[in-house]
Amino acid sequence: MKRCIIISSFLLLGAMPALCQQKYLKSFQREYYDKANTFRMGLGFLIKIGGNMIPASAFDNEDGVIIKRMLRKVSSMKLYVISADDSETIDSKDVHRLKQTLIRKSGLEPLLEIRDKGSSVYMLNKGKGDELGNVVMLIKDEKELVMLHFHTSMLMSDIQDLIDRSLTKNEKAAQ
Amino acid sequence: MLMLAMATQQLFAQSVIDRFFEKYEDDRSFTLVSVTPKMFSMFSKLDINTGEGQQFMSVVKKLKGLRILAKEDATDGNKLYREAAAFLTRDFEELMTVRDKENDLKFLVKENAKGNISELIMLVGGDKEFVAMSLVGDIDLNEISQIANGMNIQGMDNLKKLKKNDKQ
Numbered sequence: 001m002k003r004c005i006i007i008s009s010f011l012l013l014g015a016m017p018a019l020c021q022q023k024y025l026k027s028f029q030r031e032y033y034d035k036a037n038t039f040r041m042g043l044g045f046l047i048k049i050g051g052n053m054i055p056a057s058a059f060d061n062e063d064g065v066i067i068k069r070m071l072r073k074v075s076s077m078k079l080y081v082i083s084a085d086d087s088e089t090i091d092s093k094d095v096h097r098l099k100q101t102l103i104r105k106s107g108l109e110p111l112l113e114i115r116d117k118g119s120s121v122y123m124l125n126k127g128k129g130d131e132l133g134n135v136v137m138l139i140k141d142e143k144e145l146v147m148l149h150f151h152t153s154m155l156m157s158d159i160q161d162l163i164d165r166s167l168t169k170n171e172k173a174a175q
Numbered sequence: 176m177l178m179l180a181m182a183t184q185q186l187f188a189q190s191v192i193d194r195f196f197e198k199y200e201d202d203r204s205f206t207l208v209s210v211t212p213k214m215f216s217m218f219s220k221l222d223i224n225t226g227e228g229q230q231f232m233s234v235v236k237k238l239k240g241l242r243i244l245a246k247e248d249a250t251d252g253n254k255l256y257r258e259a260a261a262f263l264t265r266d267f268e269e270l271m272t273v274r275d276k277e278n279d280l281k282f283l284v285k286e287n288a289k290g291n292i293s294e295l296i297m298l299v300g301g302d303k304e305f306v307a308m309s310l311v312g313d314i315d316l317n318e319i320s321q322i323a324n325g326m327n328i329q330g331m332d333n334l335k336k337l338k339k340n341d342k343q
Contacts, residue, residue, distance in 0.1 A: 092203055111214040115207040125213075130220065156220040163223060 036084035043077040077150035087142040118142040130155045195262040208243040238312035246305040256300020
């Protein structure tokens, strides 16, 4: 029993950063319950099916192997959507505030920010070394906000592998 | 006293143009692009072995940060241009100034201890447009002007005006 408690505690501690980020995303979505349509979906199950159960041959081409390999490295994924009827409901300042909260309280680091008129894209992550780790993307257009949170053990070398394969494929196609 | 000295040092460590960016980065009428040093550090671990990709990556690997603040249909483009230019102290050396019927364009650079360019500032101001861009890293003007063709970002085409001989 004691061992069980210790193992559970370590597992919980390991999941804490991800849970922490989810807490702020959930709480932000809750603020819009009365003002807009909200939708939340855990995609972890679908990813596990895609990564483990569907054979690579089920995909049309050799990309299947790469897709499967990438999917196996994503351990959890959650999608949060807030959809409003007009462009004023989802305030850009609120999204900016959420980004600041994620940086301050969850220890996420900003990677990219693009903002143009009513639209904005924020990408943040928290990972050790080359690992992408916890990634949060906030994508806002005039009437909709999509928040994507996933945890992955994907490394930059995996992305390099993806680029190399894609380039080789393009070269073959060009010949 | 020590605390005050440290706080003063911290204040001056921040680039002057940073203060201009901070003033307007929350203003929603501006278009903002910000690529952080962490993102560039992640990019630096990638290699692309095709002609254009290789050239692009060799430039990206040396960069540490990119920020663009732009305003389309800006009625106050000239005023913003003058304000941004006023933020720049003697730390920056003027590289090139172009004035045509529509816009003023200014490139400024900051050198590091080795004499290489560590920050490039581009300012564009006119009756209808304003762009401020800050590029931080180990910058080769010739390489930057070459990859500017492939960048579909407002104002970046002005970088093509830079040539290696502009700064030696």
